[in-house]
Amino acid sequence: MNSAWDRLINKRKRQEQTLQYEETEITSNEQELSSNINENLTNIRTVLGNSGDLIIREFKMGKPFLHKIVLLYINGLADKEIQGSFIMERLMSNFNHTESDDPQQPHQLFVYIKENMLALGGIEDITNWNKLFFSLVSGQTILLIDGCDRAIGCAAQGGELRAITEPTTEPAVRGPKESFVESLITNTAMVRRRIKSPNLWVETMRLGKITQTDVAIIYVKGIVNDKLLKEVKERLNKMEVDEVTGSNTIEEWINDDTWTLWPTIFITERPDAVAGNLMEGRVAIFVDGTPVPLLLPATWIQFFQTAEDYYLRWNVASFLRSLRVVAFLITLLGPSLFIAFISFHPELIPTPLLVSLSAQRHGIPFPVFIEALLMEMTFEFLREAGVRMPRPIGQAVSIVGALVLGQAAVQAGIVSSAMVIVVAGTAIASFTIPHVGMTDATRLLRLIMMMLAASFGLYGIGLGLIVLVAHTCSIRSFGIPYLTPFAPLIISDWKDTIVRFPKPFLSKRPRLINQMKRKRVGNTQNLGPSPREGQIKDNKSKRDSNET
Structure with a gap:
């Protein structure tokens, strides 16, 4: 009993200490900088834990009085060329004025450096610790002057960044060859x-x-x-x-x-x-x-469209979009339909094909659902291995693994040749879906449809499709129905869905997404300041006089 009470007291003390620490930290961050530069440097080193990437450069400038200046930045986040050319070189060189005009007070020197010496586009005053630490870790270069309770934040961000390259997940034959970067x-x-x-x-x-x-x-x-x-x-x-x-x-x-x-x-x-x-x-x-x-x-149909569709002719783009929708249906229902036909509805298969399938399945020890599940999981393993391994090795592992495992599984009598063809065709069809999010969703839904087909046959597939369509109709994306323009039905917006009409026919924006300006012509608004009432009357009188 006493031990439980002691634990409760200790827990309460730790909570109080945590709250006091957070309040002290917030108060210290909101405090203003000190005019003592050594005190400021000690506080910076303490808060950053004497980080090895914190660069501190001390020097003196000005005559006849020498003022101590400290330059701070995080190594790797700041551009050293900008610092050398536009900050350090200008600060450490002599003033181009007489000694009588030399700033004698630290605040005078602060203003002089800010207004006359820093050849940078972005400069800001820093008065509190919170802003100083955020500017420092954001890549800015900080200037501290001994005797001044303010600092100068210089926009000299840089470092190593990835260059603009071609898109890796959305390649295109026609159109721009550039993609976003991390900046x-x-x-x-x-x-x-x-x-x-x-x-x-x-x-x-x-x-x-x-x-x-x-x-x-x-x-x-x-x-x-x-x-x-x-x-x-x-x-x-x-x-x-x-x-x-x-x-x-x-x-x-x-x-x-x-x-x-x-x-x-x-x-x-x-x-x-x-x-x-x-x-x-x-x-x-x-x-x-x-x-x-x-x-x-x-919207749902948006995930079957690509940027390249608008660089191709409208009839070619429409064919490719229709092909992607058909491939989506094959990816979703291919293995489940095969399971349903073989297990529950063999009478729907033509007799010659049924005889061939029965001969292939002779000696297979597993039911058709287990057979399909084994092949699907094997393909998923190969896909994941190809993605995670280095690119040259991953491609070879995926291709060789699929060929070797498929052929070996058929010869060993574990799976039938038809099942290998169905799973391989489903995998190829999934690659035509242009966006990864829709591909991943279809892969998971395919497993659910396979379970329904193995349990109830075509009735299970029909029930699953009804539930899937009802669920999809209930989804909204920021207030817009997910199946727009099919549900709700908007015929005028069908011009840019599965079929893409020529550009002159796409004169209006989607109705539910855009309700401000549906036509694609004209200015979105009048730019510049609105004319005054007197100017409007003067312009009207000038037009009347010109007409007269």
Whole structure:
């Protein structure tokens, strides 16, 4: 009894100590900087734990009075060339003025450096510890002056970044050959190159109480639905997490249905795809450190469309889209239909084919469902091994493994040749689905349909399809029905679904997604300041006089 009471008291003390520590930490972060530069350096080293990547450069400048200056930055996050050319070289050189004009006080020197010596575009004053530490870990270079209780934050971010390369998950024969990178600034600039309009608005925020990850919301003002934009901002502001490691964290927090297998938020790595969706009235969410932004709202048919469809002729693009939908049905129902026909409905199979299948299955020790399950799991193992292994080895393992295992399994009498053909055809059909999220959902749904087919035959498949369609109809993506424009039925929006009409016929944006400006012509809004009433009257009188 006493031990339990002691544990309770100790737990309460630890909680009180934690609260006191958090309050002290918050108070210290909100405190202003000290005018003693040694005290500031001691505090910085203590908070950062004497990190090895913290670079501290001390020097003196000014005449006839020597002022102690300290330059701070995180190694790897700052550009050393910018520091050397635009900060260090200018600060350590002599002043180009007389000694009588030399700043004698630290605050005078602070103003002089900020206004006359730093040849950088981004400079800000830092007065408290919270802002100083965030600027430091964000890649800025910090300047401290002995005797001054303020610091200068210099925008000299840099370091090693991945160059812009071709898309890896969404390749295209025609169209741009570039994809997003991990830099948020680079990604937003790539979108602006395609939409050269002041109506393209970029709103930034920071998510994650510890990581403080930069997030950008991009939309076209005048085209986006204000209700959609408000809903997106509200969901982002409700996120209470310590870390935001990528766009997948935001996707799981803000999506409408957590438990569904269907992807309700569209992802892409192509700038042209983002620009096209923004022009339809969607909202894009970019996360710093992630090359895959989020596009919302998303519809089911959107996952069977690619950016290359708009670079091909309309009839070729329509054929490819129809081919992808057929491949999706084969991927979802191929093995389950084979199981249902063999186990429950052999009378529906033509007699010559039935005789051939029966001869192949002679001596197979497993039921057809177990046989199909073994082959499906074997293929999934090969797929995962090919993805996780190094690329040259992974491709060889996938191809050789599939050939060797398939042939060996048939010769050993474990599976039939027809089952190998069905599983292989299903796998090939799954590769035609252009987006990974839809492919993964179809793989899981295929296993469920196989179980229903093994239990009830075609009746089980029919029941599963009814439940699947009903569930899909109930899903919404930020207020938009997931099966738009099929349910609800909007015939006018069918021009850019399974069949893509020629560009002149696509004169209107999707009705449910965009309710502000449906026509694709004209300005989204009048740019510049609105004219005053007197100017309007003067312009009208000038037009009347000209007409007279």
